[in-house]
Amino acid sequence: MNRTNLFRAALxxxxxxxxxxxxxxxxxQQQASAPKSAAAKTATSESEEGEKRFETNCGRCHRPPxxxxxxxxxxxxxxxxxxxxxxxxxxxxxxxxxxx
Amino acid sequence: MFVRFLSxxxxxxxxTVTLCAQIETPIISGGVQFxxxxxxxxxTFNPLIAPVVSIPIxxxxxxxxxxxxxxxxxxxxxxxxxxxxxxxxxxxxxxxDFIANSHVTIVVGDFLTPFxxxxxxxGPVWIRNLADSPLIGGIGTRTSGSSEGxxxxxxxxxxxxxxxxxxxxxxxxVNASQFGAGRxxxxxxxxxxxSRRLEVGMSYQRFLQHQHLNSWxxxxxxxxxxxxxxxxxxxxxxRGGQGYWIEGAYxxxxxxxxxxxxGRLQGIARVEQFYLGTPSPDDVLPGADTQKVxxxxxxxxxxxxxxxxxxxxxxxSLGNSNIWNVGVTYRFLFPLLPGGSK
Numbered sequence: 001m002n003r004t005n006l007f008r009a010a011l012x013x014x015x016x017x018x019x020x021x022x023x024x025x026x027x028x029q030q031q032a033s034a035p036k037s038a039a040a041k042t043a044t045s046e047s048e049e050g051e052k053r054f055e056t057n058c059g060r061c062h063r064p065p066x067x068x069x070x071x072x073x074x075x076x077x078x079x080x081x082x083x084x085x086x087x088x089x090x091x092x093x094x095x096x097x098x099x100x
Numbered sequence: 101m102f103v104r105f106l107s108x109x110x111x112x113x114x115x116t117v118t119l120c121a122q123i124e125t126p127i128i129s130g131g132v133q134f135x136x137x138x139x140x141x142x143x144t145f146n147p148l149i150a151p152v153v154s155i156p157i158x159x160x161x162x163x164x165x166x167x168x169x170x171x172x173x174x175x176x177x178x179x180x181x182x183x184x185x186x187x188x189x190x191x192x193x194x195x196x197d198f199i200a201n202s203h204v205t206i207v208v209g210d211f212l213t214p215f216x217x218x219x220x221x222x223g224p225v226w227i228r229n230l231a232d233s234p235l236i237g238g239i240g241t242r243t244s245g246s247s248e249g250x251x252x253x254x255x256x257x258x259x260x261x262x263x264x265x266x267x268x269x270x271x272x273x274v275n276a277s278q279f280g281a282g283r284x285x286x287x288x289x290x291x292x293x294x295s296r297r298l299e300v301g302m303s304y305q306r307f308l309q310h311q312h313l314n315s316w317x318x319x320x321x322x323x324x325x326x327x328x329x330x331x332x333x334x335x336x337x338x339r340g341g342q343g344y345w346i347e348g349a350y351x352x353x354x355x356x357x358x359x360x361x362x363g364r365l366q367g368i369a370r371v372e373q374f375y376l377g378t379p380s381p382d383d384v385l386p387g388a389d390t391q392k393v394x395x396x397x398x399x400x401x402x403x404x405x406x407x408x409x410x411x412x413x414x415x416x417s418l419g420n421s422n423i424w425n426v427g428v429t430y431r432f433l434f435p436l437l438p439g440g441s442k
Contacts, residue, residue: 061222075126078124078156079164081205082253
């Protein structure tokens with residue numbers, strides 16, 4: 001009987017320690033994922049704003065190009081900053097859209 | 101000329117080797133087109149390639165240049181006889197840009213003359229909706245469509261819902277074979293309303309050679325948010341004549357999206373009129389009052405390929421004519437150096 005109680009108590013302690021350890025591991029993950037999701041949300045909203053600015057500024061003359069690497073997109077945007085009088089903010093946001 | 105351009109490209113390529121460590125990638129872009137035109141019953145063929153080289157240097161500089169190589173293929177007697185071909189090549193512009201700040205960009209070299217919008221912004225074959233240039237395209241862009249000298253441009257003022265943009269330039273007289281330009285000065289000012297997708301602008305040029313000429317122009321670009329419609333229009337006036345064109349392009353992207361088989365189709369209509377003034381031998385304008393109507397269809401295939409067809413009817417005291425255009429255009433963009441796509 002005593003042995004059974006001892007076994008139950010040990011099982012409870014083991015479960016509690018596992019749950020505690022899991023909670024300790026989960027807390028930093030939640031803390032890390034919160035800023036990560038906020039950053040992703042910001043990037044998405046900037047990409048959406050970049051799409052709007054592309055359609056508003058660049059769409060007056062041409063359609064969006066197919067896939068561009070980030071380096072190519074930067075060069076194209078510098079060219080279009082001169083040709084289409086884009087502002088620095090337009091350039092930054094459209095880059096987020098063309099090469100997220 | 102072709103060898104010279106290749107040498108120039110090679111020089112640019114060598115210079116870019118030292119630049120490949122930077123974030124921006126030097127690129128070569130542009131368009132390839134094959135166009136068949138039947139005007140007044142006479143058919144000609146016009147293959148063309150127009151590469152644009154863009155090389156960023158540091159954070160604020162950019163070297164950009166566009167060349168055009170095309171061939172004009174025709175039959176000896178118009179509609180009969182053996183075929184002949186004339187080859188043409190030109191450097192459309194070669195300029196160094198310095199982005200000083202958000203309001204000022206300084207351009208030096210050979211640059212496209214910023215008179216109205218057609219010459220500088222919507223003239224390239226991979227951008228224009230119809231193959232034929234407008235009748236008034238020669239106003240404000242003499243003698244070659246480009247200027248040699250310096251230009252200042254940018255966004256002068258901006259608010260939440262508006263921008264005022266400007267470009268002011270001075271061009272010297274240059275008679276070099278590939279960099280010809282007339283002595284002139286001019287400006288362009290525009291108001292852009294992003295929320296309405298509306299741009300309205302005006303241009304002025306003073307031609308300062310053996311004859312002093314004023315050219316005036318105004319333009320409008322409007323893309324309503326409620327429909328996939330592009331409206332573009334220009335008016336221009338000079339001593340040799342005046343005229344306007346207005347063009348509407350409607351893409352059927354509302355039908356199952358822009359990538360559906362029907363959504364890739366775009367219908368275009370353009371109406372233009374030209375009224376002759378006091379012509380001079382240097383003018384690149386019609387020799388009589390002219391009216392023209394164009395109707396066209398563009399089909400946007402995947403991979404930047406476009407198939408185009410248009411019909412135009414021109415009315416003039418020099419003779420009425422039908423103009424048919426059928427063409428294929430490919431728009432390309434590659435890194436200038438192997439492995440430069442990062």
